[in-house]
Amino acid sequence: MNQLELANAIAQELQIGGYDADRFLKVTLEKIISTVTTNQPVELQGFGTFAMRPNAPRTGTSPATGEPFNVPARWSASFKIDKAFKERVEAVPLDQSSPTVSPGTISDIIAPGDKPYYFTVEFSDDVGIKASTIGGKNSELGELDVRVTGPNGFNQLTRATRTKTTADKKGRIVTYAVGAPGGVWDFTANGQYQIDLLEAQVSDLMGNFLSSTTVGNFNVAIPGGSGGI
Structure with missing residues (x-):
């Protein structure tokens, strides 16, 4: 107010x-x-x-x-x-509800290249997201908080590269980066990739953690025979 x-x-x-x-x-x-x-x-x-x-x-x-x-x-x-x-x-009851996560900007890859793929994820909460838990800092194993899996056994932990506060000052919009399979996005990487949030990594200010969930998907659809840049 x-x-x-x-x-x-x-x-x-x-x-x-x-x-x-x-x-x-x-x-x-x-x-x-x-x-x-x-x-x-x-x-x-x-x-x-x-x-x-x-x-x-x-x-x-x-x-x-x-x-x-x-x-x-x-x-x-x-x-x-x-x-x-x-x-x-x-006397105000403590917030015991977990934050929510939703896909932000997730687009398909349609051209070859060797740069990381960037996408955004939005974390929301009535009280506020604990920024220090974003990017896997909470994990005892030092793992990151979002995993991308895809064709040919692709399995990679992503890295948070940027965090921005939402308009209500309580949530966070996080940009993640994932590297290309074998170092290049080309037709051999074609298929659907799944973005998953890992269990108990991101929390709100009251210590309520998000459960593992699928955030979204993106497709790689590069014309056959295209080489990397």
Whole structure:
């Protein structure tokens, strides 16, 4: 929920106009900010306390060069959640449903070449996908999380090459790469290839893992006699 959506919810709850609700919200937030920045805490019963606190000067280390540098003293904002608010949050039932997986961009191969084949897979969840489990990092054997099988005994673990957050900020769109059989896509590789997610590799932020499943298929249909590039 963003600020506009919150203002609309207030308008509906109080049965007032949207302009009045938006103005009320903006004045309230500005009053909290202006009070806190005079070093006076704002305590909202049942919600929490807004305040600012000093941070003493310190010496940091540059991650790029390893050289020390001085960090000056500064103020920082803080929020301490109220006990009643905390108890309501902790009472929310834990999400126990597994994420879902769906095919993204999966196209057929119709021309010879020696480059990897790229396809995308989308992972979705109501809470959020744990990004560190994508690409096989969870596997004790160091295996990757998606396998491609096909004609002539083709069996290859793919590599995640790119991860992008979905529009709702909870899912991930992952680009995978699979190498060509024998190093080249040509007519000898023709046939249907199956993309499978491996068991218990990708999870959401609550630790619910996806079961193994077939994500999709692609076909290699290169004219006979075509050689590799």
